[in-house]
Amino acid sequence: MTSILQLTAHAATRMAQRGIASRNLELITRIGTAVEGGYLVRQKDFQALDRELKQLRQRARKLVGKRFVVECGRVVTAYHTGRRTERRLLRAAEDRSVTE
Structure with missing residues (x-):
């Protein structure tokens, strides 16, 4: 899933002020939960990603x-x-x- 989101000038300014890098937008849309008007990355979302990455590392290790x-x-x-x-x-x- 490739995110095709365009930033408004306002969003770019706010993201810069709040330390949110634009390169993270796609990741947020991939791992976050869709909520009213956008996405939210919850602790639960991060934990699910962390589990998936651990499983992927274990699978990859067996492929050496x-x-x-x-x-x-x-x-x-x-x-x-x-x-x-x-x-x-x-x-x-x-x-x-x-x-x-």
Whole structure:
């Protein structure tokens, strides 16, 4: 969900006075609760986001060393890499980026 909110001059002034960065508007609309005329980020909203991020970190941690091979937009195979294979793949990727 991409927020397409336009700031009025008044809102920009008030946000600057109150220390609310415009880059946070999209985050507020994503994690906040819709209320009359706008959004409110409650402690409960933050806690829900915090739980989701912890779960995502746990899932990502389990993916370290996993590889899947893609050809023509299709996954051909998947496997666990060892350190030797990981180093070889990374060296080959570095070599390709240097020659391009």
